[in-house]
Amino acid sequence: MFQNMRLMSLTALFAALFVIAMPSAMANDYGNQVVDKFSRGFVNTLTGWVELPKNVVNTSKKDNIGLGLTVGLLKGVAHSVGRTVVGAVELVTFFIPNEQVVAPRYAWDFSKETTYGSP
Numbered sequence: 001m002f003q004n005m006r007l008m009s010l011t012a013l014f015a016a017l018f019v020i021a022m023p024s025a026m027a028n029d030y031g032n033q034v035v036d037k038f039s040r041g042f043v044n045t046l047t048g049w050v051e052l053p054k055n056v057v058n059t060s061k062k063d064n065i066g067l068g069l070t071v072g073l074l075k076g077v078a079h080s081v082g083r084t085v086v087g088a089v090e091l092v093t094f095f096i097p098n099e100q101v102v103a104p105r106y107a108w109d110f111s112k113e114t115t116y117g118s119p
Contacts, residue, residue, distance in 0.1 A: 033097030037090050043106055044087025050107035051083050051114060052076035058110060079114045083107055086116070 055076035060068025086102045104112045 030097065034094055037097055038094035040100060040105065041087045041090030041092075041094055044083050044102065045091055046087075047107050048080050048082075048084030048087060051079035054107060054110050055079055055114075058113070082116060083114065 052073070053076065056068050056072040058068075059072030059075065063071075083102055090101070101116060103115050107114075
């Protein structure tokens, strides 16, 4: 009985994902969007830790070294976790294209503050 329920649940999950992904698959640039999302997810999962020094440096330049080593460090930890989690989710769901969630696209862009949400 439990195996039947598990099989039905998995079938329903795959059917729902298929229905969600179908409009995107109809688009001409589906392949480009999938590759872009996969690469974003892969890179952000592996380099999310770069947010730590980025935020320490940026906060130190903007305010002072004391705030850089405290507030910047805390922001860096939060953004490191955030970017890594977003990257992992994008990596797992790469077959469903969407707009990028974290900006800038990659952590090593020190010239911009990290934000979340569609740009």
